[in-house]
Amino acid sequence: MQAVNGRILIVDDDPIQRRLLEEAVKKFGYRSKSATNGAEAVRIMTGPEAGEIDLIILDMVMPELDGLGVLERLRSDKIPTPVIVQTAHGGIDTVVSVMNAGAQDFVVKPVAPERLNVSIRNLLKTSALEDEITRIRKHASGTLTFADIITRSSAMERVLDLGKRAASSNIPILIEGESGVGKEMIASAIQGSSDRRNKPLVTVNCGAIPDSLVESILFGHEKGAFTGAVDKHVGKFQEAHGGTLFLDEVGELPQDVQVKLLRALQEGEIDPIGARRPVKVDFRLISATNRRLIDQVKDGAFREDLYYRLNVFPIWIPPLRDRIEDIPALTRHFIARFAAEAGKPQVAGITPDALDLLQQYRWPGNIRQLENAVFRAVVLCDGVQLTAHDFPQVTSAMDYPAPSGVPSNSAPIATPAPHHAPAPHTPGTQISEPIQAEQPQSGFEHQAPFGFMRNLDHDGHVRKLADVEEEMIRAAITHYSGRMTEVAKRLGIGRSTLYRKLKEYGLDDNGKDAAA
Structure with missing residues (x-):
């Protein structure tokens, strides 16, 4: 796997100069795409490939459409991609005209590789930092859109396409995916792309609220409604009036609160604690969960009628390990942001071998990790x-070889799904179209999220303890990369007991079937 920091468009009509620049860019650790003239460059930057271009190296003198003409077209179309202009004449008039036309830097031919590398690195860092600042501002103001989400993955493009469709209506949305995949970012983009933009986006982490306070925080209370209620409190539903309410980890809500949430969805009104009459609320609901709500319904922990109300338009976000093509762009943006925050302006990139390391790691904590x-x-x-040595936790995890037949840092082995479950998702086609409530579909029908295990077998009955124990041992061996002392310690059993159980279940030290 070739690691890359970004993709650079080289625009030059001289084939020798193009070849030299392509080799230099490759040596610096970037990908390149070439255009033989200005008109071709404009076609690329106004077409579907534009989103893959992070920087342009543009020759000044070309037939038909020269460098200044290309710059004027790019800026008239509001294309913000940074541009380095190459010129054989470095006079002050040329420099002024180039910079006024919108170029960020210029170099005089023949340019020294070191000078070009510094310019590329600094411009990519500045561009990433500007994008990050813009994204933070839009997120805070509720105007974040899908165009502000960093992705190069076809699987994520499918997510964005579904999000854009959902944004045009008030349909309830259920976003599913592992922790750290960016569920709140998608919810913000839906809000910012809807007719409720600039209205409140109220986020509630249902798993972080004590059970005794959930009802009051969500629905509000009147003064004197209970001991300690010295003032009237407006709940999150009323705060979101006219805008969007985002309930993160909705599966953590207590049963009694689920009843009131169902009524709010059905009737468009809520009952604050101690209020004499219901309060009408106008809100758009987006829910999110890193757990399988359908399994919680089967376990009796989540109301089935509420599940169908929430799961009208499901969107499943794939984990980072299934979209490693997003890692270079995400890494570059994080570097720009944290270099500024940490007061380290000299840190402007990442070496190819370090980026390759990041793309090989499985990232159980996803984008947040x-x-x-x-x-x-x-x-x-x-x-x-940044070099590989600056990621000691990743390198230490990668130093331990994965057990044979099981990918490193992979999720625990899941048991078969019920016979009525829909077909599993595959990369690039993970997201289904909106489906009818009679056939709910979540993002992990066949695979439990990382760190979770199924409680029921394929017939819907509780699984045998022996089967659960065997799967737990397999998962522990995988998670701790076959280090049996650590496996035994984390399972709370002795090594002799562990090896006895491996023998009982017909497993070898790598968690595989011994007879395989």
Whole structure:
């Protein structure tokens, strides 16, 4: 797997100069795409490939459409991609005209590789930081759109397409996916792309609220409604009036609160604690969960009627390990942000071998884990680029070979899904179209999220303890990369007991069937 920091468009009519630039860009650790003239460059930057281009190296003198003409077209179309202009004449008039036309930098031919590398690195860092600042501002103001989400993955493009469709209506949306995949970001983009943009986006983490306070926080209470209610409190539903209410980890809501949520969805009104009459509310509901709500319904922990109310338009976000093509762009944006926050302006990129390491890792914590890893790496970095040594936690995890037949850091083995479950998702086609409530479909019908196990067998009965124990042992061996002392310690049993159980279940030390 070739690691890359970004993709650069080289625009030059001289084939020798193009070849030299292509080799230099490749040596710096970037991908390249070439255009033989200005008109071709404009076609690329106004077409579907534009989103893949992070920077342009543009020759000044070309037939038909020259460099200034290309710059004028790009800026008239509001294409913000940074541009480095190449010119054989570095006079002051040329420089002024180029910079006024919208170029970010210029170099005089023949340019030294070191000078070009510094320019590319600095411009990519500046562009990433500007994008990050814009994204933060839009997120805070409720105007974030799908165009602001960083992705190069076809699987995520499918997610964005579904999100855009959902944004045009008030249909209830259920976003499913592992922790850290970006569910709140998708919810923000739906809000910012809807007719409720600039209205409140109220986020509630249902798993972080004590059960005794959930009802009051969501629905509000009147003064004197209960001991300690010294003032009237407006709940989250009323705060979201006219806008969007985002209930994260909705599966954590207590049963009594689920009843009131169902009524709010059905009737468009809520009952604050102690209120004499219901209160009408106008809100758009987006729910999210990292657990399988359908399994919670089967276990009796989540109301079936509420599940069907929430699961009208399901969107499943694939884990980062299934969209590794997003890692370079995400990493670059995190580097720009944290280099500024940590006061390390010299940190402007990442070496190809370090990026290759990040793309090989399985990221059980998804984007949130990648973000934290890059933050730590920036703090540790003493040079201008992050290296593999700046990611000690990742390298230590990668040092242990994965058990044979099981990918490193993979999710625990899931038991078969019920016979009526729909077909599993595959990369690139994970997201289904909106489906009827009679046949609910979540994103992980056949695969439990990382760190979770099924409670029921394929017939819907509770699984045998022996089967659960066997799966737990398999999962522990996979998670701790075959280090049996650690496996035994984490399972709370002795090594002799562990090896006895391996023998009982017909497993070898790698968690495989011994007879295989």
